[in-house]
Amino acid sequence: MMTIQWIALDWGTTNLSAYAIDENGKVLERVHSDKGMSSLAPEEFEPVLLDIIEPWISADRVTPVIACGMVGAQQGWMEAPYSEIPCMPVDAETAVAVPTKDPRISVQIVPGLCQRVPEDVMRGEETQIAGYLAQDPQFSGVFCLPGTHSKWVRVENGEIQEFTTFMTGEMFGLLSNHSVLQFCTQSKSWDDTAYLKAVETAMLDPVGLTGKLFSLRPQALLSGKSSEILKSNLSGLLIGAELAATRKYWDNKKVVIIGDRENARLYHLALMSRGSRPLTFDGSKAIIAGLQPIAKIPQRAVEPA
Amino acid sequence: MMTIQWIALDWGTTNLSAYAIDENGKVLERVHSDKGMSSLAPEEFEPVLLDIIEPWISADRVTPVIACGMVGAQQGWMEAPYSEIPCMPVDAETAVAVPTKDPRISVQIVPGLCQRVPEDVMRGEETQIAGYLAQDPQFSGVFCLPGTHSKWVRVENGEIQEFTTFMTGEMFGLLSNHSVLQFCTQSKSWDDTAYLKAVETAMLDPVGLTGKLFSLRPQALLSGKSSEILKSNLSGLLIGAELAATRKYWDNKKVVIIGDRENARLYHLALMSRGSRPLTFDGSKAIIAGLQPIAKIPQRAVEPA
Numbered sequence: 001m002m003t004i005q006w007i008a009l010d011w012g013t014t015n016l017s018a019y020a021i022d023e024n025g026k027v028l029e030r031v032h033s034d035k036g037m038s039s040l041a042p043e044e045f046e047p048v049l050l051d052i053i054e055p056w057i058s059a060d061r062v063t064p065v066i067a068c069g070m071v072g073a074q075q076g077w078m079e080a081p082y083s084e085i086p087c088m089p090v091d092a093e094t095a096v097a098v099p100t101k102d103p104r105i106s107v108q109i110v111p112g113l114c115q116r117v118p119e120d121v122m123r124g125e126e127t128q129i130a131g132y133l134a135q136d137p138q139f140s141g142v143f144c145l146p147g148t149h150s151k152w153v154r155v156e157n158g159e160i161q162e163f164t165t166f167m168t169g170e171m172f173g174l175l176s177n178h179s180v181l182q183f184c185t186q187s188k189s190w191d192d193t194a195y196l197k198a199v200e201t202a203m204l205d206p207v208g209l210t211g212k213l214f215s216l217r218p219q220a221l222l223s224g225k226s227s228e229i230l231k232s233n234l235s236g237l238l239i240g241a242e243l244a245a246t247r248k249y250w251d252n253k254k255v256v257i258i259g260d261r262e263n264a265r266l267y268h269l270a271l272m273s274r275g276s277r278p279l280t281f282d283g284s285k286a287i288i289a290g291l292q293p294i295a296k297i298p299q300r301a302v303e304p305a
Numbered sequence: 306m307m308t309i310q311w312i313a314l315d316w317g318t319t320n321l322s323a324y325a326i327d328e329n330g331k332v333l334e335r336v337h338s339d340k341g342m343s344s345l346a347p348e349e350f351e352p353v354l355l356d357i358i359e360p361w362i363s364a365d366r367v368t369p370v371i372a373c374g375m376v377g378a379q380q381g382w383m384e385a386p387y388s389e390i391p392c393m394p395v396d397a398e399t400a401v402a403v404p405t406k407d408p409r410i411s412v413q414i415v416p417g418l419c420q421r422v423p424e425d426v427m428r429g430e431e432t433q434i435a436g437y438l439a440q441d442p443q444f445s446g447v448f449c450l451p452g453t454h455s456k457w458v459r460v461e462n463g464e465i466q467e468f469t470t471f472m473t474g475e476m477f478g479l480l481s482n483h484s485v486l487q488f489c490t491q492s493k494s495w496d497d498t499a500y501l502k503a504v505e506t507a508m509l510d511p512v513g514l515t516g517k518l519f520s521l522r523p524q525a526l527l528s529g530k531s532s533e534i535l536k537s538n539l540s541g542l543l544i545g546a547e548l549a550a551t552r553k554y555w556d557n558k559k560v561v562i563i564g565d566r567e568n569a570r571l572y573h574l575a576l577m578s579r580g581s582r583p584l585t586f587d588g589s590k591a592i593i594a595g596l597q598p599i600a601k602i603p604q605r606a607v608e609p610a
Binding site (some may be wrong): 013014082115117118119120121151164165166167168170171174175178179180188206207208210211213214215217218219221222223238241242244245281 | 318387404419420421422423425426454460469470472473476479480483484485490511513514515516518519520522523524527528543546547549550551581593
């Protein structure tokens with residue numbers, strides 16, 4: 001007996017997570033796919049989606065499918081134009097309905113947010129913030145959302161006031177897989193002490209990041225430092241450089257970290273070492289809770305295209 | 306009538322430049338190849354080299370081939386172990402003779418240099434510095450060597466005293482070709498004003514480089530900034546961040562920039578904008594002048610392997 005009420009989609013640049021949700025908001029099934037937005041042409045989104053959610057939908061009723069992330073970018077399935085801050089992280093009124101050929105689903109995409117000064121954008125993180133606020137609506141403080149492009153977001157009175165982005169995760173991937181550092185940072189293991197030491201190095205002297213990064217290579221060549229240590233150092237230097245530049249966001253502020261377990265743990269460790277006492281909140285749970293209110297809106301029937 | 310006396314090789318990670326030199330040190334021919342050290346197994350170096358220099362050598366005599374760069378790394382043709390600073394940039398005594406199967410050539414590789422505290426290494430730049438010093442032996446001051454891994458090197462009394470490395474060039478390549486910034490920085494044109502503005506931005510506030518880099522993307526999305534401007538900004542942010550971290554090397558110091566024309570021009574522009582008055586010196590000319598003294602050493606006959 002399927003009791004799936006709606007489907008949540010976290011559809012990013014390189015990945016897609018789909019969740020089958022029951023009437024109580026419980027996740028019944030989840031599927032992770034590498035069919036990210038950047039690998040798909042507009043007409044490919046619906047078939048890819050149906051391929052994944054076929055077992056979850058039926059001909060008896062229209063199943064709401066609510067998506068956030070880069071799927072709503074200009075190069076995505078259908079553009080969901082940015083809402084401009086200050087604003088609520090997610091406003092059900094602004095969700096964009098996407099026409100589908102298949103009459104069994106009704107797809108909506110949550111728009112991303114933009115900031116004009118200084119220019120910045122997000123797609124997906126706004127939904128995670130909305131998900132946290134759903135269970136703590138009075139929260140005023142700062143969200144830290146680690147990832148490919150990590151975000152720091154200040155929220156007051158239920159609205160996003162300002163935010164900033166760092167390409168920390170993407171830089172870690174590029175440097176450890178495609179730069180001269182690939183020869184000294186390939187390791188499956190990890191060292192928290194080496195990580196925290198590098199966080200401190202970067203925070204005490206945050207100038208000259210590209211020099212500190214290079215120095216990992218001669219540390220391997222001349223001092224025989226292990227890939228485990230140097231990989232942990234690399235992550236620590238990048239995250240430490242980010243923390244040095246975001247002090248106004250986290251220093252003496254209430255901070256909630258929303259992310260996957262390992263990323264959240266690393267930022268939590270680093271912030272704790274600087275005297276901050278952040279909470280952590282699961283990234284998937286945040287996505288689902290953030291999309292839930294839109295799923296509950298009566299769905300308008302979408303004609304097959 | 307060939308009057309080639311010796312052959313100079315600048316054999317780096319991704320490229321190889323070979324120069325046929327006459328008895329007066331004049332370059333008669335030059336060949337550039339993408340057969341860099343990282344694409345070759347040890348037994349492939351000699352055939353690749355012969356393929357390039359075949360027209361330049363004869364059976365009548367042994368032609369000296371003098372090389373510098375990553376060809377002498379552990380993963381190269383044959384390791385030329387690092388000399389430790391402080392020392393002369395190039396010491397003919399420490400060049401490593403490489404046995405060859407072909408009796409028509411005698412190959413030597415100039416070793417790179419290492420610094421123990423803080424750990425750093427170079428291979429190739431030491432030869433360029435020696436090349437400059439050959440025509441200005443009393444020089445005391447600083448060398449700036451832009452490139453994939455740019456170097457700042459302090460020289461006194463003919464010896465290298467200290468140096469530091471930044472992965473500026475490699476970072477530019479990774480970010481403009483393989484990151485989210487690839488979508489907004491692909492341009493064949495260039496804007497010096499945008500470049501210098503970004504140099505200034507990075508120097509006035511050198512913290513938070515990975516955030517400033519990301520911001521180029523929303524500047525394209527929200528303000529429609531052109532790829533020409535943003536590519537110039539990207540370069541300026543990276544070089545500005547490097548200059549902010551190397552003040553003790555260039556501020557109120559005699560600086561000589563050694564590099565290819567465009568790289569040297571960019572560093573020259575940036576340093577001029579900060580009140581420095583650097584000289585520039587051609588990178589290829591420096592390599593050849595740096596290798597020349599080794600070519601003049603009587604070559605010992607190398608037995609075919």
